[in-house]
Structures are given as structure tokens and as C-alpha cells.
Amino acid sequence: MSDPLLSLVTAAALITTGMFVFWPERGIYWQFERARQMTERVLREDALKHIQNCEVQGEQPSLKSLAGALNISTNQAADVISSLHSHELISIQGTEFHLTPDGRDYALRIIRAHRIYERYLAEETGFDEVEWHTRAHRHEHQLSPEDVERLAHRLGNPIHDPHGAPIPAADGSMAYYENCTELNQLPLDTLARIVHMKDEPEAIYAQLVAEGLHIGQEVRLVESSPQRLRFWAGGNEHVLAPILAANIAVIPITGEPNKTDESPGQPLTNLKPGEDVQMVAISPRIRGAERRRLMDLGLLPGTTIKVEMESAGGNPIAYRIRGAVIALRKSQAELISVCPEVDECHDLDMQLEEQR
Amino acid sequence: MTIQSSASAENIIQTAQSLRWEVGANFHEKLMESIYTDAARIAERAITRPGEKPRFDFDRTLDRIVTSRVWGFPIMVLLLMVVFWLTISGANVPSSMLAALFLDTIHPFLKNLAANIGMPWWLDGLLIDGMYLAMAWVISVMLPPMAIFFPLFTLLEDFGYLPRVAFNLDNMFRKAGAHGKQALSMTMGFGCNAAGVVATRIIDSPRERLIAIITNNFALCNGRWPTQILIATLFIGVLAPAHFAGLVSATAVVGIALLGILLTFLTSSFLSKTWLKGEVSTFSLELPPYRPPRIWQTIYTSVIDRTLIVLWRAVVFAIPAGAVIWLIANITITDTSIAEHLINFLNPFGLLLGLNGVILVAYIVAIPANEIVIPTVLMLTVLVTGATGVGEGAGVMFELESSTETLSLLQTGGWTLLTAVNLMLFSLLHNPCSTTIYTIYKETGSARWTLVAALAPVLMGFTVTFFVAQIWRLIEGLL
Numbered sequence: 001m002s003d004p005l006l007s008l009v010t011a012a013a014l015i016t017t018g019m020f021v022f023w024p025e026r027g028i029y030w031q032f033e034r035a036r037q038m039t040e041r042v043l044r045e046d047a048l049k050h051i052q053n054c055e056v057q058g059e060q061p062s063l064k065s066l067a068g069a070l071n072i073s074t075n076q077a078a079d080v081i082s083s084l085h086s087h088e089l090i091s092i093q094g095t096e097f098h099l100t101p102d103g104r105d106y107a108l109r110i111i112r113a114h115r116i117y118e119r120y121l122a123e124e125t126g127f128d129e130v131e132w133h134t135r136a137h138r139h140e141h142q143l144s145p146e147d148v149e150r151l152a153h154r155l156g157n158p159i160h161d162p163h164g165a166p167i168p169a170a171d172g173s174m175a176y177y178e179n180c181t182e183l184n185q186l187p188l189d190t191l192a193r194i195v196h197m198k199d200e201p202e203a204i205y206a207q208l209v210a211e212g213l214h215i216g217q218e219v220r221l222v223e224s225s226p227q228r229l230r231f232w233a234g235g236n237e238h239v240l241a242p243i244l245a246a247n248i249a250v251i252p253i254t255g256e257p258n259k260t261d262e263s264p265g266q267p268l269t270n271l272k273p274g275e276d277v278q279m280v281a282i283s284p285r286i287r288g289a290e291r292r293r294l295m296d297l298g299l300l301p302g303t304t305i306k307v308e309m310e311s312a313g314g315n316p317i318a319y320r321i322r323g324a325v326i327a328l329r330k331s332q333a334e335l336i337s338v339c340p341e342v343d344e345c346h347d348l349d350m351q352l353e354e355q356r
Numbered sequence: 357m358t359i360q361s362s363a364s365a366e367n368i369i370q371t372a373q374s375l376r377w378e379v380g381a382n383f384h385e386k387l388m389e390s391i392y393t394d395a396a397r398i399a400e401r402a403i404t405r406p407g408e409k410p411r412f413d414f415d416r417t418l419d420r421i422v423t424s425r426v427w428g429f430p431i432m433v434l435l436l437m438v439v440f441w442l443t444i445s446g447a448n449v450p451s452s453m454l455a456a457l458f459l460d461t462i463h464p465f466l467k468n469l470a471a472n473i474g475m476p477w478w479l480d481g482l483l484i485d486g487m488y489l490a491m492a493w494v495i496s497v498m499l500p501p502m503a504i505f506f507p508l509f510t511l512l513e514d515f516g517y518l519p520r521v522a523f524n525l526d527n528m529f530r531k532a533g534a535h536g537k538q539a540l541s542m543t544m545g546f547g548c549n550a551a552g553v554v555a556t557r558i559i560d561s562p563r564e565r566l567i568a569i570i571t572n573n574f575a576l577c578n579g580r581w582p583t584q585i586l587i588a589t590l591f592i593g594v595l596a597p598a599h600f601a602g603l604v605s606a607t608a609v610v611g612i613a614l615l616g617i618l619l620t621f622l623t624s625s626f627l628s629k630t631w632l633k634g635e636v637s638t639f640s641l642e643l644p645p646y647r648p649p650r651i652w653q654t655i656y657t658s659v660i661d662r663t664l665i666v667l668w669r670a671v672v673f674a675i676p677a678g679a680v681i682w683l684i685a686n687i688t689i690t691d692t693s694i695a696e697h698l699i700n701f702l703n704p705f706g707l708l709l710g711l712n713g714v715i716l717v718a719y720i721v722a723i724p725a726n727e728i729v730i731p732t733v734l735m736l737t738v739l740v741t742g743a744t745g746v747g748e749g750a751g752v753m754f755e756l757e758s759s760t761e762t763l764s765l766l767q768t769g770g771w772t773l774l775t776a777v778n779l780m781l782f783s784l785l786h787n788p789c790s791t792t793i794y795t796i797y798k799e800t801g802s803a804r805w806t807l808v809a810a811l812a813p814v815l816m817g818f819t820v821t822f823f824v825a826q827i828w829r830l831i832e833g834l835l
Contacts, residue, residue, distance in 0.1 A: 004829035007708065011822060024630055126563055126637040156384075159376050175377060290638040291385065293560070297640060300393045308643075309419055312428025313527025316536065318643055322396075327523050327641040329530060 040083065042141045045110050046070050047080045048089060051099055052107035060096060108168040113148045114140040115161035115168075118199075120151055122162035123288045130206050132162065133199045163205075164196030164215040164249070183240075183248040184229065186221045193218050194233070196249035204247050211238055216284045219250060234283075235266070235337070266340065268319070268333040271307045275340070279303045283335035294332075298322040305338060415646050422517065428524045435517070436543065439508050443547075444581065447500035454499065458492035482682050485752045490678025490728055493753060494670050497727040498548075501578045502663045505547040510658040513540075514649040522641055532621045533628025534571075535564035536641060542568070542620060545575030546613075549792040550669065551662050552577075553799055563635030567624045569796055570809045573788040574616040574623065579726035583783050584609045586730060590763045591776030608780070616784050619816070631808075669791045673724035678753075681721050681732055685739055685751035693750065699740055709818060710778040710825025712770060714740060719782070724790045729783070731755055734762070737769040774828050778821040785817030 021028045050069040054061040067077040081097060084090045089103035099107060117136040121127050127135060143151070149170065152158070159175070160166050168174040177195050186192050194217045199205045213233060222237070223230035229245045231238055271277060279301060282294060298321055299305075306320040316327040328336075421427050466488065470480040512518050518540050526536025537559045545552030552572040559565040576584065585605070593605035684694040695717060703713030718732040731753035739750055756762045766775075787810045788796070797806040 004826040004833065008823070008826040008830065011826070121634075124636065125634045127634050159373075175373060177377060289562075289636050293638045293640055295388065295392055298396070300389060300396055302393060303396070309423055311526060312423050312425050312524040314425070315527040315530060316523060316639075316641065318423075318523065325643040325645075327526070327536075327643060329526070329639050332639060 040080075043070060043072070043076075043080050044084055044087075044089075045106070045141055047077075047084060048099070048103055048107040049110055049114075051090065051097065052104060052111070055099065062095070105172050108172045108174065109145065109148075110140050112168045112170070113143045115165060116148055116152050116155065116158070117143065118161045118163070119155055119158050119167070123155060129162075129209055129285075130202070133202060133205070160196075162215075163199045164194070165198070177249070177251055180249045180251045183219065183221070183231070183245040183250050184224070184242050186219075186250055186252070188221050188224060190252050191218060191220050192250035192252045194248055194250050198247040198249075204244055207244060208240075208247065211240070212236065213238070213248070214284050218253065266337065268305065268328075268336040268338050269317075269330055271338070271340070273307045273309065276304060276306050277338040277340050279305055280337045280339050283337070286332065286335050290332075294336075297324070297326055299336065418646060419520070419643075422520050423524055432521055432524060435512070439505065439512070440546070442508060443501050443505040443578075446504045450500035450503075451496055454496035458496055459489070463489065463492065478686070481686060481751060482679055486678040486680075486682025487675045488678070489731075489753050490674045490681065490725070491671050493731055494674040494725045494727050495667065497582060498579060498670060498725075499663070499667055501581075502548060502666065503659060505578070506551070506658040506662040507655045509544065509547065510654045510662075511649045511651070514647075514654050516644050516646040519641065519643050523643060526641065528621070529624070532624040533564075533632075534567045534621075534624040535559045535561055535639065538564065538568040538571075538620075538624070541572060542575045542617070545572045545577060547578055548662075548666050549573055549575065549577045549788050550666050550795040553792060553795045554662075556799065560640075561636070561638040563628065563632050563637040564639075566632055566635060566800065566805060567627050569799060570627060570805065570812070571620045571623045573792065573809065573813050574620040574784070576613045576616050576784055577726065579789065580783050581609070583726070583730055584612055584780055586759075586762075587776050587780055587783075590759055590766070591771075591773055594763075595773075612780050612784050615781075619785075623812070666791065669794070670725055670727075670789075673790045673794075674728065677721060677724035677728065681728075681735075681753065682751035684721065685735065693739065695736060695739060699736065708825070709782075709821040710774045710828065711782060711821060712775065714769060715775075715779060715782070719786055723787065726783075726789050728753060734765065737765060741765075741768050774825060777828075778824055781824065782817045782821050785813050785820055787811065787814045 019027070022030075024030070047066055047070060050066055051061045054065065059065075063074050063077045063081065066080070067074045070077065070080075072080075081090070081092075084103070085092055085097075088100055089106060090097045091100055114136045117139050118132045121132045121135055122129075152167075152170075158167060166174055166176045180195055183192075183194075194213065194215050197205065197208055197213065197215060217233050219231050219233040221229065221231045226242065229240050229242055231240075268277075268279075279299060281301060282291060282299065286294065303321060308318040308320045308325050310317050311327065316329050317333065318325050318327045319333075320326075422431055463484065466484045467480070470484060509518075521543075522536040522539050524536075525539040529536050529538050538556075540558065541552050541555040543552075544555040549572050552575060553569050556565050556568040556572070559568055588605035588608040589601070592608045593601035596604040684698065687694050689697060698717045698720075699713035701713070702716040706712040706714075706716045714733055714736045718729050718736060722729045722732055734755065735751070735753050756765070787793070793806060793810050796809050797803065800806060800809075
């Protein structure tokens with residue numbers, strides 16, 4: 001029989017090695033996979049995207065900005081540029097470089113793949129919002145144009161990604177919201193709707209998500225100074241640095257504000273057992289299958305909800321909805337806004353009725 | 357003409373495109389929402405309810421009690437313990453009756469019959485000792501507990517109590533990334549894993565359902581309880597003074613079952629953070645009103661739907677297993693049976709895991725049904741050790757009446773306390789039986805997830821038994 005100490009040490013060593021190699025995201029195997037995927041083609045495609053992005057924003061791309069965006073050295077960036085040039089995807093004039101029509105087509109195709117894939121992640125998978133961008137970034141290079149078209153068809157040919165960025169059409173044309181402005185430039189006390197939250201840089205996007213902001217929300221700027229912006233959105237007051245707010249695009253709302261969107265209510269979690277409330281809206285952050293599920297259960301604007309009981313563990317709470325007792329988790333109930341004062345809700349109801 | 361019409365078509369498309377930007381992001385949902393809302397409004401106007409019917413006070417009071425922070429969990433544990441106790445103690449009598457009928461009466465009768473009509477020994481062995489015995493064993497061990505457990509479980513379900521269990525436990529399952537209803541499929545798994553896997557249909561969220569299916573095998577099923585109880589009694593119970601023996605061995609078995617529950621949570625949590633991260637996850641749980649259970653209907657449906665169907669599948673898988681067991685014990689290559697070749701081949705690996713070749717071979721041939729592991733182990737041990745006076749010949753599975761005889765036979769086979777402990781662990785942590793694997797495939801429709809569900813527990817079993825064995829030996833060497 002083998003020596004137990006020896007076999008223990010061997011097994012421990014094997015397991016450690018295995019973990020070292022296969023640990024999710026950080027293991028050697030995954031790093032190797034990523035490095036393998038960072039082929040010349042991927043670098044070229046990312047570079048095209050960067051140049052396209054700069055052109056849209058009216059900035060001049062440079063070797064330095066390219067190196068920064070792709071996380072490579074300036075030397076490598078120069079290699080990429082000369083390779084792009086030899087493929088006639090860009091034209092070089094002095095130190096400036098511009099996309100050729102072919103290059104622009106190519107860049108838009110990659111952007112299309114990226115945004116459609118993000119849309120797919122949002123609608124049909126359970127990945128967390130902050131992961132969409134990185135995942136789509138990995139997949140945009142692997143999807144063939146046919147894959148992209150199939151995916152687009154399945155998703156009902158969406159016109160923008162889940163952050164509100166427009167998806168270029170298959171023919172390369174890209175529409176965008178007219179009259180949209182950055183949140184910084186919105187006049188004070190004007191009602192506007194968030195239509196786009198840029199998902200790059202990721203750190204800023206994560207902060208905006210953490211603030212509870214999302215597209216479709218109505219905002220009103222209360223205070224604007226070079227140091228900070230104070231505004232109302234989703235029934236809460238938010239304070240953001242202008243550099244963060246610049247990543248939010250809004251369009252002013254003309255005409256009557258749609259009351260149901262403004263969510264004057266409070267989250268369902270604020271209720272005490274026995275209280276009666278009326279539902280106002282389900283947050284857009286509940287999407288896809290989960291949203292349909294809640295609607296199937298009869299959770300609709302105007303539905304009366306009553307807190308029935310708490311579970312022994314305290315977390316799912318059971319609500320009486322249209323005569324049935326349905327348990328919902330806190331994370332869900334937080335995203336359902338309700339209006340506790342039945343009178344006010346009644347007014348709302350009347351208004352809706354009149355609108356018809 | 358054509359130029360004009362194509363130009364106007366382009367116009368229309370362009371208008372449509374720009375309109376899509378105007379209607380806003382989620383107009384599909386808005387539309388759906390307003391249709392639903394209108395429908396609800398119309399229904400409200402048209403339907404008159406004869407007075408608001410208050411919820412029965414009985415329901416409300418009962419709900420307050422069974423979901424209260426103080427009483428919720430104790431009531432739940434108590435009820436489940438009663439169900440298990442009724443199952444295990446109630447199944448003993450019919451099980452031994454069935455065993456007496458199938459193994460002690462019909463088997464000799466069939467043997468006689470075969471001898472009388474002059475059946476060749478190999479055909480008689482293959483058909484009666486192999487196929488018939490395996491089937492008889494599976495039925496007598498499996499049928500009674502299932503016929504008791506499933507109706508009891510269904511009664512609780514029908515009454516409306518089980519959704520409250522899911523409601524209470526959801527908090528724990530949520531932390532593991534799973535669904536509260538997994539508590540129900542897991543409990544069902546204590547009866548039979550195949551039925552537990554089918555029961556995951558109540559979970560409507562794709563990710564949580566996959567988690568429940570893959571981890572169901574960690575619920576110690578009916579087919580494995582007898583193994584656990586026998587080994588615990590033989591090897592662990594005897595360590596304690598005689599009047600504590602029962603208690604100690606029972607604690608050991610319960611410990612293994614609890615370890616299974618712990619692993620269910622750990623594996624669920626691991627899966628939901630790694631491979632299953634991208635699966636869609638939704639949650640909602642309806643708590644139906646309580647209603648008096650329809651006893652006869654419940655018994656009928658649970659016997660037909662759950663017990664008989666599962667039993668039928670098990671029998672279908674057990675018959676070929678019986679044939680294989682008999683064949684490997686009787687076909688010889690260079691004067692040694694295939695079984696012995698296999699055992700010798702697997703023995704070094706088995707010993708490394710604190711088990712032995714016999715156990716590994718028994719677990720391989722008993723993939724179709726966990727019930728025949730112990731009979732196969734005993735038969736193979738006799739085959740290998742050449743012990744005389746016990747058993748009924750090569751390839752004939754048996755169990756011994758007296759536990760001391762069984763113990764001494766196993767000790768002849770080189771069993772120690774370590775072997776026993778590791779067998780109990782391996783019985784919890786090995787691949788699901790073929791009925792369950794087949795059910796998993798049918799429920800998930802994916803060969804990949806079936807493979808994960810089948811292989812992950814074996815790998816965990818190898819790892820756990822290996823470490824237990826080596827650390828055990830290390831400590832033993834130091835003492």
C-alpha cells in the first residue's frame with residue numbers, strides 16, 4: 001500500500017495545479033484561451049471600432065489613444081495601423097488616419113454584432129447587467145454575419161442595444177435619436193427621458209447602474225454646476241459628477257408627461273403586512289421571461305396588492321394578487337413600484353380613463 | 357412605374373424606421389401591459405362577485421403558524437421526520453414478506469422447475485439466478501418504501517403544505533442561487549432520485565431547475581438507505597456499548613443524509629456561480645389555499661404515476677444488470693472469472709480510496725439499481741475469498757440472515773472500519789442509477805447536462821473517499 005502522506009501530498013499538488021490552471025476567469029487555461037483569441041484579426045477589428053468611435057465623437061484618433069483603448073503598447077498599435085492600411089481599411093494622411101468606406105463598413109459590422117449580442121444577453125440569458133459588455137466584446141469577433149442576422153431576426157430586429165446605443169442596420173446605416181442631448185446640457189426643470197447610457201468605460205457604467213438609473217426613466221435636472229448635477233429620476237434624487245452624467249443621453253419630453261412612467265410610488269418592499277396598495281409599474285430592469293411571468297400572474301398597473309405574510313426565513317414575502325397568494329423575493333419586490341395612497345391612485349386611474 | 361413603386365417602398369421603410377425610434381424602447385411591453393390592463397378592467401366591470409368572500413380564518417391561522425419564525429422550521433422538520441419514520445419502519449414488514457415470497461419461495465421453485473425440465477445449467481443460471489433474482493431484489497427492496505413514501509408525500513402536497521415548505525426554505529436556497537421549490541424535489545429525492553428529477557418540473561425557472569436536477573442525486577434515495585443502515589449497524593454501531601448501538605448507527609446514517617443536504621447547497625451555489633450563470637432565472641411561488649386532501653385519488657395517482665412507473669423503469673434496467681452479474685461471475689478467462697479479473701484490476705485504485713475492488717465492481721454492475729449493491733458485494737466477496745458455507749454459488753446474489761455472519765464474511769474480505777465509512781460516503785457520492793440518468797436526459801434534453809449530473813458526483817466521491825482514506829491512514833500510522 002502506498003504511503004498515505006505521499007499520496008496526500010500528490011493529490012493536494014494535483015488539485016492545486018488543477019485550480020491554478022482552470023480557476024474561472026483567472027486560471028492559466030483561460031488566460032491562454034484569451035491570448036489565443038487576441039489574434040491579429042481581433043486587434044484589427046477592435047482598432048477599427050476605436051477609430052470609428054472617435055470619428056463619431058468628432059475626436060482625432062492617435063496611436064496613443066489606440067494603444068490605450070486596446071490595452072497594447074504603442075509599438076503594437078503602430079503594427080496594427082500599418083496592417084489596417086495595407087488592407088485598405090484606413091487612409092493615412094500625415095499623422096492622421098481615417099476610415100475608408102470599406103473600413104467603416106467593417107467597423108459597423110462589428111459594432112452591430114456587439115450590440116445585437118448584448119441585446120441577446122439582456123433578453124434571453126441570466127447574466128448580470130455589468131457582464132454584458134465584456135461578454136459581447138468576446139463574442140463580436142466570433143459571430144459570422146449570418147449568425148448576427150439570425151440573432152437579429154430572433155430578437156425582432158432591435159434598433160438599439162439594452163443601453164440605448166443604436167444598432168447599425170445590416171446595410172451599414174445607423175440612425176440615432178434626433179434632438180438628444182447629454183444630461184449635463186439639459187436645461188433646468190425640463191422633463192426628459194433617458195434614452196442611452198454609454199457602457200464604456202465600464203467603471204462609470206457600473207456606477208450609473210448602481211445609482212438605479214436605466215433607459216426609459218424620466219429625469220428632471222434640479223441643479224447644475226461644474227462640480228455636480230442634482231436631478232430627479234425614478235422618484236429619487238440623484239447627485240452625480242458631470243463626468244459621469246456626460247455618459248447619459250436624454251431627450252426632452254414634449255407634451256403631456258406620461259404619469260405612469262414617473263413612478264411616483266415606492267418599492268413594494270416598503271409595505272407592512274396587511275396594507276393595501278395599488279401597483280404602478282414594474283421597473284424596466286425586470287426583463288424578458290421574468291417580466292412576462294409577473295404579468296402572467298396579473299401584476300399590472302392598477303392591480304391591488306396586499307401583503308399577506310412573511311416566510312419563516314423572512315425573505316420571500318407573500319402577496320395577495322387578484323385573489324391568489326404569490327410569494328416574491330425582496331430583490332423582485334424592490335423593482336415593483338406601488339402607490340400606497342389609494343386616493344391618489346384613484347386620481348391616476350381617472351386620468352388614464354379620460355385619456356382614452 | 358417600377359422605379360416609382362420601389363422609391364415609395366423605400367419611403368415606407370424609412371418612415372417605419374424613424375417611427376420605430378419615436379415609439380420608444382419598450383413599446384412591445386407597453387402594448388402588452390395595456391392590453392392586459394384593459395382586459396382586467398373590462399373583466400372587473402363585467403364580473404360581479406357575490407359579496408367579498410373573506411379568506412377562511414382557518415387558512416390564515418394555519419399560515420401564521422406554519423410560516424412563523426418560531427414554529428415554521430420545527431414543524432417542518434417534525435413532519436418530514438414522521439414521513440421518513442413511517443416509510444422506513446412501515447416498509448420493513450412488507451419488504452421482508454416480499455423477500456420471503458420472491459427469494460425464498462419462488463426462486464427455489466423456479467430452480468426445481470428448471471432442473472425438472474432439464475434446462476442447461478447456464479440458461480437456468482442466467483435466467484433465474486441472474487435476471488430473475490435482480491428483478492426480485494429490486495422489487496422487494498424498492499416497492500414497499502415507495503408505496504408508502506409517495507402517497508404520504510402527495511397527501512402533504514395535496515393539502516397545500518408543501519408550497520409553504522418551499523416558501524420557508526426559499527431564503528436558504530436563494531443564497532445558494534437556487535429556488536425554494538428545490539426543497540420539494542430534494543425531499544422527493546429521498547424517496548427516489550428519478551421521481552425527484554421529474555418533480556423538478558414544478559420549478560419554472562430554467563436555471564434553478566437545472567440546478568435542482570443536477571443536485572438531486574445528493575438526496576439519499578430509498579435504494580441507498582438499506583446499504584447505509586446495514587453498514588452503519590455492522591461496523592459503527594458495534595463501536596458503542598450495546599444499548600447505544602442503535603442510536604449511534606442511526607446518527608451515522610442521518611449524518612450521511614445531512615452531508616448530502618450540505619453538498620446540495622454547496623454544489624447549487626457553485627453551479628449557479630459558474631456554468632449555469634447565463635441561464636435565465638425567474639422566481640414566483642404560488643401558495644394555494646389549503647384544501648382537504650382527496651385521499652383515495654391521491655393514493656391511486658401516486659401509486660400509478662410515481663411508484664409503478666419508477667418501479668417499471670427500475671425493473672427494466674435491473675434485469676440486464678442481473679444477467680451481467682451472473683455472466684461476469686461465471687464466464688472464465690484463463691481459469692479466472694471476468695469478475696475476478698475486474699476486481700484484481702480495480703483493487704489498487706479501490707484501496708487508494710479506502711474501498712476495494714469488490715465494491716467498485718459492485719458499483720459498476722449495480723449502476724442500474726442501487727438496491728443490488730449489497731447482495732452483489734456479498735456474492736463477489738465469496739467469489740474472491742473462496743469462503744465456504746455461505747452463498748449459493750457464483751453469480752447468485754444473496755443476503756445473510758444474521759448480521760454477525762455478514763460481518764465476518766466482510767472481514768474475511770479485508771473490510772475495516774475505514775472501508776465501511778468510505779462505503780457509506782461513496783454510496784452517497786456516486787453516479788445516479790441508470791433510471792435517474794435516463795430521466796435526467798429526458799427532462800433536460802441535453803446530453804451535456806446529463807453527463808455533468810452523472811459524472812460530477814462520482815468525481816466528488818473519489819475525492820472525498822480518497823482524502824478520508826489517506827488522512828485516516830496517516831493518523832493510524834501516527835498512533
